[in-house]
Amino acid sequence: MQKDTYYVTTPLYYTNGTPHIGHAYSTIAADVLARFHRVTGNGRAHFLTGTDEHGQRIADVAAAAQKTPKEFCDEIVGRWKEQWRELDIAYDQFIRTTDPDHEAAVQRIFAMLRERGDIGPGKYEGWYCRNDETFWPASKLIDGKCPNPECGRPVEWVSEDAWFFKMSRYRDRLLDHFRSKPHWVRPQSAWNEMMAILESGLEDLCVSRTSVEWGIPLPQGGGTIYVWFDAICNYITAAGYPHDMVRVARLWPADVHLIGKEILRFHTIIWPAILMALDLPLPELVFANGWITTQGRKMSKSVGNITRPGELIDVFSVDSVRYALLSQAPFGSDFTLSEEGLVRRHNADLANDLGNLVQRSLSMLARYRQGAVPGRPQRSGLAAGFETLPASVKSALDVLDFRGCLATIWESVGVLNRYVEETKPWVLDKSGDAAALDAALYEVCEGIRWIAALIYPFMPTTAGAIWQALGQEGVPGQMWEESLRWGVLLPQTITNVPAPLFPRIEAAAAAG
Numbered sequence: 001m002q003k004d005t006y007y008v009t010t011p012l013y014y015t016n017g018t019p020h021i022g023h024a025y026s027t028i029a030a031d032v033l034a035r036f037h038r039v040t041g042n043g044r045a046h047f048l049t050g051t052d053e054h055g056q057r058i059a060d061v062a063a064a065a066q067k068t069p070k071e072f073c074d075e076i077v078g079r080w081k082e083q084w085r086e087l088d089i090a091y092d093q094f095i096r097t098t099d100p101d102h103e104a105a106v107q108r109i110f111a112m113l114r115e116r117g118d119i120g121p122g123k124y125e126g127w128y129c130r131n132d133e134t135f136w137p138a139s140k141l142i143d144g145k146c147p148n149p150e151c152g153r154p155v156e157w158v159s160e161d162a163w164f165f166k167m168s169r170y171r172d173r174l175l176d177h178f179r180s181k182p183h184w185v186r187p188q189s190a191w192n193e194m195m196a197i198l199e200s201g202l203e204d205l206c207v208s209r210t211s212v213e214w215g216i217p218l219p220q221g222g223g224t225i226y227v228w229f230d231a232i233c234n235y236i237t238a239a240g241y242p243h244d245m246v247r248v249a250r251l252w253p254a255d256v257h258l259i260g261k262e263i264l265r266f267h268t269i270i271w272p273a274i275l276m277a278l279d280l281p282l283p284e285l286v287f288a289n290g291w292i293t294t295q296g297r298k299m300s301k302s303v304g305n306i307t308r309p310g311e312l313i314d315v316f317s318v319d320s321v322r323y324a325l326l327s328q329a330p331f332g333s334d335f336t337l338s339e340e341g342l343v344r345r346h347n348a349d350l351a352n353d354l355g356n357l358v359q360r361s362l363s364m365l366a367r368y369r370q371g372a373v374p375g376r377p378q379r380s381g382l383a384a385g386f387e388t389l390p391a392s393v394k395s396a397l398d399v400l401d402f403r404g405c406l407a408t409i410w411e412s413v414g415v416l417n418r419y420v421e422e423t424k425p426w427v428l429d430k431s432g433d434a435a436a437l438d439a440a441l442y443e444v445c446e447g448i449r450w451i452a453a454l455i456y457p458f459m460p461t462t463a464g465a466i467w468q469a470l471g472q473e474g475v476p477g478q479m480w481e482e483s484l485r486w487g488v489l490l491p492q493t494i495t496n497v498p499a500p501l502f503p504r505i506e507a508a509a510a511a512g
């Protein structure tokens, strides 16, 4: 077997809390890529997400809640899955690091690396941040405290017998990989930062903990496996490594690992070194999305807490939130999410540009032609402009340019709106020019069908509503190449006028 499936992953989210907008951002991006590859790749896409459930931090929060760590995680995981359902996240696999299959596979990987001499005994002493479960070199500490800007807590001196992954052996190969594949870590700033770390040298990595009980036991006993080693192996254990190498061959290497930039070092230095030690190919791309800052921590009553995706959905709808997150900034850049910006995008791009186009066009078709699609005009004024769209969308998504992709699609929404304004079907109806009216109505409905297919990965609910209103069946844009040819919309198809796709949100209403 060889690789035949597009494989996209999110980070494993840590179950000491529930999803916030940053988690939603990475996960929606992964969902867009998976949906796009399902419709364009004959269904062959695999979207993996899940939860990282081991480590002292989980044990501590569980104890505080008077639960066992597993009980605590079971409850939290339910809330993560519920949140992904609400956001229309269609993952193919949800892995938990407490899954027995994963635990067994990680023990096997650990034992294999020991047999090969890539893991060996040593003594670990260093500054440890309990919150981040990370050892920091003294040179990285800021005022003697944890250097993670999100943390800054006091660190403690830890000294224990431990097992080490001999990562320093792989420094030269890692440097070669970075130099020969300068686009494998994105954005560029992330590649630069990791390259600088590699050039400054690489130490071996402590991969066991004697003092942490809540984790995967070391195969030889005497402690647990470092939570990061355990968690990062999920990308291959989920694919079936090492027990199902046929499945691994179909999925691995991953096409893209989507991550937050705070975990770059784990994904672009530690993880590839582990893969090299296992003789497995490296992921094609690691893409670190930026951080979202929210303007004004206290949002108005109706918007609630803007960092909680569930509360945003209640005000703006799922697709409006998905659109706002991916259209606002280049993927990889930080940006500020504001209530004002959300309202503006919702009303201008969605309610006005797209929602009105669909509503008025299908209303005219209902009024002038009883909702039946007219015959195809002999010559199309719109076809040439639309036929380049699928390639533009694909090349934008190939480099995860979600914003550019949406901008391209919205240019065509603009083309259709101008087309309606210029052809003036209401005038053609009055003047009795039936052929011209038929042509105008056919063209705009076919254009709307294309838009539904193109926005499907981003806005599945909206795309589905438009698709149904146009009397189409199945998933919008499925059989991509056959579907995206001008004139596929069949004359005499019966359409209906959908409920408004994006009711306007008055700024005053959103402000409570």
Ligand SMILES: [Zn+2]
Pocket: 129, 130, 131, 132, 146, 147, 148, 151, 152, 153
């Ligand atoms: Zn810390």
